[in-house]
Amino acid sequence: MAPLMRNRSPNNVPNELNVEYYRQRASAGLIISEATAITEQGQGYSNVPGIYTDEAVEGWQNVTRAVHEAGGKIFCQLQHVGRISHKSLQPFGDPPVAPSAIQAKAKSFVVYSDGTSDFIETSLPRHLKPFEISGIIEDYRRAAARTLEAGFDGVEIHAANGYLIDQFLRSSSNQRTDLYGGPLENRARFMFDIVGCISREIGPGRTAIRLSPVAPSNDVHDERPQALYNYIASQLSAYDLAYVHIVEGATGGDRTYQQGPEPFDYAEMRETYYRTDGSGAWMVNNGYDRPLAIEALEKERADLICFGRPFIANPDLVRRLRINAPLNALDQRTLFGGDAKGYTDYPVLGG
Numbered sequence: 001m002a003p004l005m006r007n008r009s010p011n012n013v014p015n016e017l018n019v020e021y022y023r024q025r026a027s028a029g030l031i032i033s034e035a036t037a038i039t040e041q042g043q044g045y046s047n048v049p050g051i052y053t054d055e056a057v058e059g060w061q062n063v064t065r066a067v068h069e070a071g072g073k074i075f076c077q078l079q080h081v082g083r084i085s086h087k088s089l090q091p092f093g094d095p096p097v098a099p100s101a102i103q104a105k106a107k108s109f110v111v112y113s114d115g116t117s118d119f120i121e122t123s124l125p126r127h128l129k130p131f132e133i134s135g136i137i138e139d140y141r142r143a144a145a146r147t148l149e150a151g152f153d154g155v156e157i158h159a160a161n162g163y164l165i166d167q168f169l170r171s172s173s174n175q176r177t178d179l180y181g182g183p184l185e186n187r188a189r190f191m192f193d194i195v196g197c198i199s200r201e202i203g204p205g206r207t208a209i210r211l212s213p214v215a216p217s218n219d220v221h222d223e224r225p226q227a228l229y230n231y232i233a234s235q236l237s238a239y240d241l242a243y244v245h246i247v248e249g250a251t252g253g254d255r256t257y258q259q260g261p262e263p264f265d266y267a268e269m270r271e272t273y274y275r276t277d278g279s280g281a282w283m284v285n286n287g288y289d290r291p292l293a294i295e296a297l298e299k300e301r302a303d304l305i306c307f308g309r310p311f312i313a314n315p316d317l318v319r320r321l322r323i324n325a326p327l328n329a330l331d332q333r334t335l336f337g338g339d340a341k342g343y344t345d346y347p348v349l350g351g
């Protein structure tokens with residue numbers, strides 16, 4: 001089950017409704033939690049859960065216990081949004097932070113005190129000073145340690161969809177001239193610092209990463225995605241990660257979307273992810289249905305298929321796929337924010 005932000009955790013603390021939602025979906029081989037903020041600064045949307053307070057850790061303990069009792073496994077997707085935020089969500093109303101002070105053409109989601117909500121323009125960010133970068137890497141380490149306290153089976157580092165790590169990776173959002181900017185090796189440094197520190201903290205077998213090599217989400221772009229992501233894959237080989245998770249094409253949109261004239265070659269990227277013991281699990285996502293998933297596995301394009309929207313509408317998706325049963329339709333109006341409607345009230349087969 002893909003990471004899916006649902007904005008139903010007021011005060012950034014997972015609650016009983018969230019417990020029920022994840023419990024219902026525990027038959028997924030692996031649940032990846034919704035993006036979970038490592039710090040208040042890492043938050044870009046209202047009512048998303050964090051993992052930086054004791055209350056949030058306790059809230060997550062209830063979620064992970066319920067999933068484990070129902071026989072499931074759950075990783076925590078750790079998130080720092082970088083510039084994809086609004087001042088009103090930041091500590092002291094400060095501007096959000098980014099590799100460079102470039103505003104994204106992107107929206108944040110806010111819920112007001114009267115309960116109404118809106119998608120609003122993200123704020124102009126300020127660029128991170130070098131000492132702050134090491135501080136954020138330490139924030140990631142601390143958050144990873146807390147995921148174990150919270151009972152998670154591991155961590156998925158969110159390096160996709162134009163959030164902070166991706167803002168460092170892609171040339172359009174990173175104009176730094178220090179060790180964290182310029183050549184692609186430098187732009188990837190922040191990500192590798194985080195992969196290194198989290199895998200040392202919780203063990204590489206509990207550490208995974210999500211990448212979206214060509215996705216334009218949140219206004220990021222790179223001139224040479226193939227070179228960048230082949231390099232990333234080759235360097236990731238040195239870690240013993242649980243899996244590498246690739247969003248193919250534009251997240252939630254066209255699977256064949258490309259940045260630049262050349263179609264992105266995912267097989268080539270995978271080949272550069274070279275693991276001598278053959279254990280490098282490759283997870284793919286975006287627009288998969290039953291036939292496409294079966295084809296990807298049969299052709300050995302991937303080891304794991306990750307489903308997002310189908311899991312929102314079908315808590316018993318695994319059973320339905322197994323017996324080729326029809327799927328419930330997704331209600332687009334209840335994706336972000338709200339209550340049990342469109343969250344925990346989707347019917348199961350025979351239920």
Ligand SMILES: Cc1cc2nc3c(=O)[nH]c(=O)nc-3n(C[C@H](O)[C@H](O)[C@H](O)COP(=O)(O)O)c2cc1C
Nearest residue numbers: 002003004005034035252286287288307308309335
């Ligand atoms: C409501 C919603 C929330 C999402 N939240 C996240 C998130 O928190 N983290 C993330 O990496 N991707 C997020 N995504 C992207 C999904 O994980 C997934 O990549 C996308 O839905 C495409 O997969 P699908 O076709 O199986 O739905 C979200 C998508 C949707 C529809």
